[in-house]
Amino acid sequence: MPALGLGTWMMGEHRRDRKKEVAAIALGLDLGMTLIDTAEMYGDGGAEEVVGEAIAGRREQVFVVSKVYPHNASRRGAVAACKRSLNRLDLYLLHWRGDIPLADTVDAFESLRRDGSIREWGVSNFDRADMEELFALPGGAHCAANQVMYHLACRGVEWDLLPFCREHQVAVMAYSPVGRGRLLRDRLLRDLAGELGVSTAQIALAWLLEQVGVSAIPKAASEAHVRDNRAAADLRLPASVLRELESAFPPPSRPNSLAIL
Numbered sequence: 001m002p003a004l005g006l007g008t009w010m011m012g013e014h015r016r017d018r019k020k021e022v023a024a025i026a027l028g029l030d031l032g033m034t035l036i037d038t039a040e041m042y043g044d045g046g047a048e049e050v051v052g053e054a055i056a057g058r059r060e061q062v063f064v065v066s067k068v069y070p071h072n073a074s075r076r077g078a079v080a081a082c083k084r085s086l087n088r089l090d091l092y093l094l095h096w097r098g099d100i101p102l103a104d105t106v107d108a109f110e111s112l113r114r115d116g117s118i119r120e121w122g123v124s125n126f127d128r129a130d131m132e133e134l135f136a137l138p139g140g141a142h143c144a145a146n147q148v149m150y151h152l153a154c155r156g157v158e159w160d161l162l163p164f165c166r167e168h169q170v171a172v173m174a175y176s177p178v179g180r181g182r183l184l185r186d187r188l189l190r191d192l193a194g195e196l197g198v199s200t201a202q203i204a205l206a207w208l209l210e211q212v213g214v215s216a217i218p219k220a221a222s223e224a225h226v227r228d229n230r231a232a233a234d235l236r237l238p239a240s241v242l243r244e245l246e247s248a249f250p251p252p253s254r255p256n257s258l259a260i261l
């Protein structure tokens with residue numbers, strides 16, 4: 001999976017924004033951000049439509065991730081929901097855990113994988129205990145990714161989830177990687193950005209991309225933000241900056257519950 005991608009939450013909600021949103025995704029692809037994250041929930045299917053429009057004619061260059069609602073994640077429901085989503089998804093995720101037994105969802109995902117509808121499947125918002133339960137199920141170890149909230153100011157996953165995912169080769173996709181924009185107002189990030197001559201978003205994203213096995217999917221609806229985020233993939237943070245970030249945003253020192261948006 002590419003390391004730096006494009007989020008689409010809040011896209012596809014209003015017809016009037018569609019052109020701008022399609023253009024933002026198309027620009028991201030032009031700049032090499034070929035991982036796209038969407039969900040049937042976003043814009044009630046509207047975000048998937050925006051993605052479909054933006055990738056038309058270049059499907060082969062793109063890695064598309066979508067997510068099924070927990071209430072659609074039954075043996076038959078997940079298969080039907082996936083067919084409603086884009087054709088031939090690369091990665092299909094359970095958006096979060098619901099009431100449907102996990103074993104039923106895994107059965108559905110495995111059948112979609114076997115018949116070639118999807119390349120891989122995974123989960124989202126799963127903590128360490130959820131992952132252990134999943135891996136104990138038949139086929140559960142085929143889980144390819146876990147999408148969780150992860151950014152400088154939200155490092156709880158490093159306690160026991162990230163180590164589990166690394167050990168089992170489960171890709172971790174960091175959502176809200178710039179803290180939904182709030183992180184970008186942090187004073188230290190602003191000072192460091194000034195010193196390095198880069199943006200605060202680039203520092204936040206470059207830090208995430210330093211973490212082994214982690215990809216990031218910032219959402220940007222404006223072309224300026226897409227360009228800004230793309231530049232993070234080429235930024236290597238100096239050791240002194242990494243040390244400052246480490247002391248201002250320390251890793252967890254005890255178990256914690258998974259942060260969920």
Ligand SMILES: NC(=O)c1ccc[n+]([C@@H]2O[C@H](COP(=O)([O-])OP(=O)(O)OC[C@H]3O[C@@H](n4cnc5c(N)ncnc54)[C@H](OP(=O)(O)O)[C@@H]3O)[C@@H](O)[C@H]2O)c1
Nearest residue numbers: 007008009175176177178179180181201218219220221222
């Ligand atoms: N699995 C899940 O449960 C889950 C939950 C949340 C999110 N996600 C996925 O993760 C993606 C990203 O997370 P998110 O949307 O919550 O938050 P985010 O990407 O951390 O932040 C998005 C916000 O930051 C702004 N922004 C982005 N790049 C910027 C830049 N370079 N400079 C200044 N502002 C910038 C965006 O503005 P503009 O839009 O105006 O450019 C938008 O307001 C979502 O779109 C979605 O695909 C998944």
